[in-house]
Amino acid sequence: MAVQLPDANTRWRCGHCGNLTRFDVVRSRTAAEYWHFTIGGEPEIEEVEVSSEDVERVACRWCGASDRIELVPRHGLEDSPAEVGGP
Numbered sequence: 001m002a003v004q005l006p007d008a009n010t011r012w013r014c015g016h017c018g019n020l021t022r023f024d025v026v027r028s029r030t031a032a033e034y035w036h037f038t039i040g041g042e043p044e045i046e047e048v049e050v051s052s053e054d055v056e057r058v059a060c061r062w063c064g065a066s067d068r069i070e071l072v073p074r075h076g077l078e079d080s081p082a083e084v085g086g087p
């Protein structure tokens, strides 16, 4: 099942346990990068241009489920009892 990345107005929610904050994400992407090496040979990637990105799998960190990760609005969840003020 394809999962969409959350944007400025949405977030993920696990439909099994209600987790809103912790997910294991596997994604693949194609990117053009500018690698700048120091004289000593230490690389630093100074520019990244992502040309495509796919989310392959999102799994709930709490219950491990990956089949019911849903996008929900960020706002209007303030009354939710799910992990308010977690660590």
Ligand SMILES: [Zn+2]
Pocket (backbone or CB within 6 Å): 014, 015, 016, 017, 018, 019, 060, 061, 062, 063, 064, 065
């Ligand atoms: Zn869960």
